[in-house]
Amino acid sequence: MIVSNPELLAIQNSEVVPQLTLDCVIFGFHAGQLKVLLVKWKGTNFWSLPGGVVRQSESLNDAATRILTQRTGLVDIFLRQFHTFGDSNRYDKESVSEKLASVVPKHMWYDRAISVGYYALVNYAQVFPTPDEMSDSCEWRGLDELPELLFDHSEILKTALDYLRKEIAHQPVGLNLLPLKFTMPEMMRMYEAILGRKIDPRNFQKKILKSGIVIKSKEVKKGTAHRSPFFYYFDNKKYGEVLQSGSLFFI
Amino acid sequence: MIVSNPELLAIQNSEVVPQLTLDCVIFGFHAGQLKVLLVKWKGTNFWSLPGGVVRQSESLNDAATRILTQRTGLVDIFLRQFHTFGDSNRYDKESVSEKLASVVPKHMWYDRAISVGYYALVNYAQVFPTPDEMSDSCEWRGLDELPELLFDHSEILKTALDYLRKEIAHQPVGLNLLPLKFTMPEMMRMYEAILGRKIDPRNFQKKILKSGIVIKSKEVKKGTAHRSPFFYYFDNKKYGEVLQSGSLFFI
Numbered sequence: 001m002i003v004s005n006p007e008l009l010a011i012q013n014s015e016v017v018p019q020l021t022l023d024c025v026i027f028g029f030h031a032g033q034l035k036v037l038l039v040k041w042k043g044t045n046f047w048s049l050p051g052g053v054v055r056q057s058e059s060l061n062d063a064a065t066r067i068l069t070q071r072t073g074l075v076d077i078f079l080r081q082f083h084t085f086g087d088s089n090r091y092d093k094e095s096v097s098e099k100l101a102s103v104v105p106k107h108m109w110y111d112r113a114i115s116v117g118y119y120a121l122v123n124y125a126q127v128f129p130t131p132d133e134m135s136d137s138c139e140w141r142g143l144d145e146l147p148e149l150l151f152d153h154s155e156i157l158k159t160a161l162d163y164l165r166k167e168i169a170h171q172p173v174g175l176n177l178l179p180l181k182f183t184m185p186e187m188m189r190m191y192e193a194i195l196g197r198k199i200d201p202r203n204f205q206k207k208i209l210k211s212g213i214v215i216k217s218k219e220v221k222k223g224t225a226h227r228s229p230f231f232y233y234f235d236n237k238k239y240g241e242v243l244q245s246g247s248l249f250f251i
Numbered sequence: 252m253i254v255s256n257p258e259l260l261a262i263q264n265s266e267v268v269p270q271l272t273l274d275c276v277i278f279g280f281h282a283g284q285l286k287v288l289l290v291k292w293k294g295t296n297f298w299s300l301p302g303g304v305v306r307q308s309e310s311l312n313d314a315a316t317r318i319l320t321q322r323t324g325l326v327d328i329f330l331r332q333f334h335t336f337g338d339s340n341r342y343d344k345e346s347v348s349e350k351l352a353s354v355v356p357k358h359m360w361y362d363r364a365i366s367v368g369y370y371a372l373v374n375y376a377q378v379f380p381t382p383d384e385m386s387d388s389c390e391w392r393g394l395d396e397l398p399e400l401l402f403d404h405s406e407i408l409k410t411a412l413d414y415l416r417k418e419i420a421h422q423p424v425g426l427n428l429l430p431l432k433f434t435m436p437e438m439m440r441m442y443e444a445i446l447g448r449k450i451d452p453r454n455f456q457k458k459i460l461k462s463g464i465v466i467k468s469k470e471v472k473k474g475t476a477h478r479s480p481f482f483y484y485f486d487n488k489k490y491g492e493v494l495q496s497g498s499l500f501f502i
Binding site: 017018019020054056057058059060061063081083084086087088111112114116166169170246 | 268269270271305307308309310311312314332334335337338339362363365367417420421497
């Protein structure tokens with residue numbers, strides 16, 4: 001098999017940090033659901049998280065930003081490193097090289113690789129999902145409609161979600177997931193989608209308003225079944241301050 | 252220079268994951284101060300955090316545990332991975348290989364290395380600081396008496412401390428840092444040492460007692476200047492539950 005794609009060529013030419021990869025859990029919020037961006041490996045029916053290698057010349061953060069931009073089309077992304085996965089048996093080389101034999105030559109698989117996990121929160125409507133050189137599709141999937149994932153990517157996804165759930169207990173979230181204006185029920189549904197459980201609406205609204213991170217607009221959302229709810233938007237300055245101080249106490 | 256120490260031999264024989272290291276920020280609490288364990292490189296006056304390489308056969312966690320046990324003599328350690336440091340210019344190969352020329356042959360330095368950061372909380376009195384093959388001393392230093400550190404280790408230490416400060420806002424701490432029995436002022440001083448600021452004693456005691464993680468003993472500490480304070484000890488079961496749920500709200 002002649003290697004022609006840039007990523008494999010870079011590995012072959014030792015232009016990357018060996019035995020190191022980067023995997024990205026890209027979260028979006030749509031139709032009341034938390035979704036994650038997945039890629040399907042070329043000519044196979046195997047899915048994984050988007051990811052890639054780290055070039056010798058780039059930092060981990062630069063590599064993550066590059067991969068995220070390539071998969072989503074976005075340039076300014078909310079991105080956090082959350083955990084590095086370093087078990088020596090993260091994948092079975094024999095099994096995975098067989099499954100993906102049409103994409104990656106068998107001799108190019110490392111016996112093991114360490115993967116740095118990043119998660120990103122993006123605006124669903126602005127994303128243009130784009131497959132990479134080794135995949136033939138890149139698609140959103142709801143958390144309750146996930147296919148089986150290759151490698152330890154189910155664990156990476158679960159860890160990212162655990163991390164996000166912990167984060168939103170003391171940090172604001174939504175600037176990157178919600179549209180510019182949103183109603184209080186929409187914002188609450190986002191929290192419920194992340195937490196995977198119902199929350200008390202009255203308490204929620206009280207805490208959000210008290211935090212000062214949202215501003216009520218004069219506009220109402222029309223065409224809803226019940227009385228028209230007001231639109232809110234984020235106070236970017238206050239949001240940034242609370243993000244910095246980590247002083248939003250929730251749950 | 253003939254390589255004789257086991258770590259360098261392992262690197263030379265490709266028994267380690269290349270361009271990957273692990274650095275440990277080991278915190279202890281003594282005499283009202285938060286301290287960190289440092290090593291001084293053999294025959295030099297240069298200090299760094301304890302660290303090491305990751306063998307091909309071991310997981311990241313196993314490598315961290317191995318390094319921590321070797322440096323402290325402890326086997327059951329509270330240990331957390333907190334961040335992976337991956338800037339391409341984390342150290343200047345020329346400068347560092349010159350400073351440490353008597354310890355590591357120049358050709359053995361990678362152009363760059365990615366380092367996985369772990370922090371540990373240990374009981375100061377139980378630690379037996381032990382230098383590794385490349386250092387000739389291993390010592391505790393208070394946070395306000397730190398020497399200049401090699402590589403990006405000052406940043407790694409600062410990041411670990413930031414992480415710990417964030418953690419203690421919603422997780423209990425102390426089981427690993429305090430002796431088996433302690434007074435309320437001693438526990439408060441531990442929090443103050445971590446946070447680097449004074450806290451309100453009345454509010455502190457109220458919150459700690461409300462959390463249920465400590466139990467008041469019948470014994471008082473004698474020989475203190477003021478009235479004798481009671482000893483407390485941790486309720487291990489409750490402590491574990493609160494640690495699991497992350498529901499301790501503090502600061």
